[in-house]
Amino acid sequence: MTQANDEIREVLRKAYQIEVDGYTFYSMAAEQADKPAVQELFDKLARDEVQHKAYLKSVMGSYEDKGIEAFNLHLRDPDLKSFTATIFTDAFKQQARGADFELGVLSIGMTLESNAIKYFSGAAQHSLEAEVKAFYEFLADWEREHLEALRMLYGGVREDFWQEGGFSPF
Secondary structure, three states, X not given: OOHHHHHHHHHHHHHHHHHHHHHHXXXXXXXXXXXXXXXXXXXXXXXXXXXXXXXXXXXXXXHHHHHHHHHOHHHOXXXXXXXHHHHOOHHHHHHOOOOHHHHHHHHHHHHHHHHHHHHHHHHHHHOOOHHHHHHHHHHHHHHHHHHHHXXXXXXXXXXXXXXXXXXXXX
């Protein structure tokens, strides 16, 4: 077991924990939401984190069996863009209009996703193996997809929140 192997395992463990944390947060937000479209959105985010956990668990197992080959491009989940298409709904924007709970959850979610991107981007910069570096960049892109979806939602809800709160125009 080399130092590099230990570092790779640690990044994979951290990646898995990031998904556990995201699932926990979005599940709690779904339970606390009182509007159906808002519950559905946070539930979708939680379910997506469950899929990410399963994917990472399979990569972890594959790494133990195959080593660096586990990080080859052809083994990755191919569809990063489908998530954004399903998350941005008119019903969410309508039901979250002027709502501070939804705005707060979106803001915290963006912080979680931003932190994950920074972590994986940093791991990629420090990786010596090209396959592993590319995999970490993939994980950062994965989290970036969530971040961009949350930013779109946050922007729409924030404008309505400010307008209804009498903070517009500025």
